[in-house]
Amino acid sequence: MTTAAKNITTKKANVSREAVIVIEHLYKKFGDHVVLDNFNLTVNKEETVVVLGKSGAGKSVLIKCIIGLLYPDKGKITVFGDDVVQMDHDELDRLRTKVGFLFQSNALYDSMTIRENLEFPLRRHWIEITQPEIDALVMESLDNVNLGYTIDLLPAELSGGMAKRIALARTMILKPEIILYDEPTAGLDPVTAREIDNLILKLQKKYHTSAIVISHDMHCVKNTADRVVLLLDGKCYAEGTYDSFEQSKDEKIRQFFE
Amino acid sequence: MPTFAKTREFLAETGKISRFSGRLFSSGIKPPYEIKELLSQCYFIGYKSLPLVGLTGFIMGLVLTMQLRPTLVYYGVVSKLPMMVGISIVREIGPVITALIFAGKIGSSIGAELGSMKVTEQIDAMEVSGTNPYKYLVATKVLATVLMLPILTILADAIALFGGYIGVNIRSVTSLNLYFSEVFHSLHYGDVMPSVIKTFFFGFAVGIVGCYKGYYSNKGTRGVGNSANSAVVLSSVLIFIIDLLAVQVTDLLGLN
Numbered sequence: 001m002t003t004a005a006k007n008i009t010t011k012k013a014n015v016s017r018e019a020v021i022v023i024e025h026l027y028k029k030f031g032d033h034v035v036l037d038n039f040n041l042t043v044n045k046e047e048t049v050v051v052l053g054k055s056g057a058g059k060s061v062l063i064k065c066i067i068g069l070l071y072p073d074k075g076k077i078t079v080f081g082d083d084v085v086q087m088d089h090d091e092l093d094r095l096r097t098k099v100g101f102l103f104q105s106n107a108l109y110d111s112m113t114i115r116e117n118l119e120f121p122l123r124r125h126w127i128e129i130t131q132p133e134i135d136a137l138v139m140e141s142l143d144n145v146n147l148g149y150t151i152d153l154l155p156a157e158l159s160g161g162m163a164k165r166i167a168l169a170r171t172m173i174l175k176p177e178i179i180l181y182d183e184p185t186a187g188l189d190p191v192t193a194r195e196i197d198n199l200i201l202k203l204q205k206k207y208h209t210s211a212i213v214i215s216h217d218m219h220c221v222k223n224t225a226d227r228v229v230l231l232l233d234g235k236c237y238a239e240g241t242y243d244s245f246e247q248s249k250d251e252k253i254r255q256f257f258e
Numbered sequence: 259m260p261t262f263a264k265t266r267e268f269l270a271e272t273g274k275i276s277r278f279s280g281r282l283f284s285s286g287i288k289p290p291y292e293i294k295e296l297l298s299q300c301y302f303i304g305y306k307s308l309p310l311v312g313l314t315g316f317i318m319g320l321v322l323t324m325q326l327r328p329t330l331v332y333y334g335v336v337s338k339l340p341m342m343v344g345i346s347i348v349r350e351i352g353p354v355i356t357a358l359i360f361a362g363k364i365g366s367s368i369g370a371e372l373g374s375m376k377v378t379e380q381i382d383a384m385e386v387s388g389t390n391p392y393k394y395l396v397a398t399k400v401l402a403t404v405l406m407l408p409i410l411t412i413l414a415d416a417i418a419l420f421g422g423y424i425g426v427n428i429r430s431v432t433s434l435n436l437y438f439s440e441v442f443h444s445l446h447y448g449d450v451m452p453s454v455i456k457t458f459f460f461g462f463a464v465g466i467v468g469c470y471k472g473y474y475s476n477k478g479t480r481g482v483g484n485s486a487n488s489a490v491v492l493s494s495v496l497i498f499i500i501d502l503l504a505v506q507v508t509d510l511l512g513l514n
Contacts, residue, residue: 069382105379107380
């Protein structure tokens, strides 16, 4: 971390809480391009950490490593005390019941209705659940995002904002303890983006989840972040609260506010 | 591109497909099994292909009969027409043409479907939902193609033989009973079994290539189009290579 950036790390939030994600010395490269270089991060219980960075900085790679969609070249990722890198497929499946992932592109299954999209994670083999319980969870998830009437529609029939809310409902349906948001407001108009921010906050409060939010939408960062981390050149360049970032004189931080 | 680089690229691609097939077997044989998805794939891959395969089979039998007839008339052996049609269709033309039609319809559809799922992160979303995409998407599709192509080929052969009967009756009058008794009299175990067995391999080639090309589709819509296109081209080439090997094997076993 640079000297200028260190100045804003005075107000770390929730440092005394139980850590749910611990990332140590993470290193990942694609070909000759180093994306993550000795990256460290800790996320505490019920804390929302926003990872800020330019496009291509490696933010999405970071959260894909956390959920086991990508494997780091070096380093350790501990989620609920277990090393993700060492997990086999079954262990990863069990972990994924506790860690949700909201994709930037929503990743709704386009050949399935909204009901089938929401039922899909519940119908996997490792969950013992009855049909009435599935129906109740689907309705609860749709009510959370106020889109109960879309249950029999196809994803292609939804607007961008609605698709994002449905994707959020699918992410929340297993009631995960950690949620990883990959640019939740990207491509949305400002009004819809604020609705998504508020929805994230509402659901975080309701289900007491911890979260990592990948974003460069400063309104989203302001609304959702307990703590902000700036990822630059594969490293944690700066860390602090939104206010400390906003007041920073560091040129590399200021460019996100201009 | 120099020949050496092309050869290296071809060998690398072959290695990747082999590894992909190995991963398919290792994940596909372990329970739990995706029976519901397999049945759904059998419906889409098998039942939905039936009209196209049936139509092409009928035309294939009709055209083959009409084109064979003048030559047989010239040599004075027109009575052998049902035998010629039967052997040609069952041993070679039926399996190969059906497999090529199947590769065009199903190979491209699998390549495009998995390619677009890859590009829109739906495969990643499945994995995050605790679903092994190899088991759910790849194993079910490949098994469905392996199971459905032999059935479609047998049906196509039957329809093509009926097309042959219509073809025979355009210029002369032959009863259905006489025509089919001539056809079946000329067919032996060594004609039918190898041609049915090779269709399992054709089905595997179409399924695995379609899934491989779709699963490793490059980003973007052009990548999806390329996946669908290369799935058809590569599986069609593989069908001919498998057919060539099958002929050699049946020859060695004395079944020709």
